Amino acid sequence: MRPSHIETILDREFESAADGFHTPVMLWGPPGVGKSQIVAKIAQQHSVPLIDIRLSQMEPTDLRGIPFRNGDLVEWSIPSVLPDAERHGPAGILFLDEITSAPPTVSAAAYQLILDRRLGEYQVPDGWVIFAAGNRQGDRGVTYAMPAPLANRFTHYEVEVNL
Structure with missing residues (x-):
């Protein structure tokens, strides 16, 4: 799909979140096709923050947080990188x-975040949308096959090279 069509889809998806409707979107394409720039453009057009998490550089605890003892309980610190309505x-x-370049343990940690919009006690604020991007296995990059349970959580679009 051409980048201009992807922009239209992401724009509508962002606007639908205000009404409580949002399906996470996965953008596929070769390196350098502009997937990240399209997402940044949507954030800029709506004057909203963009939190860009490069999952290939993360560990599972970077998403889930670190456990700490609170009296007789073990609680989890919520990573500051995740969206918070107040901040x-x-x-x-x-x-x-x-x-798709994230190790399987990291993508597994993202399942609950993507499907349920939560990780443990953390909840993604209602007005926030979740978009993802990655390279295909044939793009000669470091990629892992996307597990079916993760793939099923997204609406998928392939970004074409626009010459």
Whole structure:
């Protein structure tokens, strides 16, 4: 799909989040085709923050947080990189970039975040959308096959090279 069509789809998806409807979107394409720039453009057009998490550089605890003892309980610290309505605003874009280059343990940690919009006690604010991007296995990059349980959580679009 041409980048201009992808922009239209992401724009509509962002606007639908305000009405409580949002399906996470996965953008596929070769390196350098502009997947990240398209997402950044949507954030800029709506004047909302973009939190860009490069999953290829993460560990599972970077998403889930670190456990700490609180009296007789073990609680989890919520990573500051995740969107928070007070710190980041009521609406925005959580962009999980390089998801297909993330080790399987990291992508598994993202399942609950993508499907349920939560990780443990953490909840993604209602006005935030989740977009992801990655390279295909044939793009000669470092990629892992996307497991079916993760793939089923997205609406998928392939970004074409626009010459």
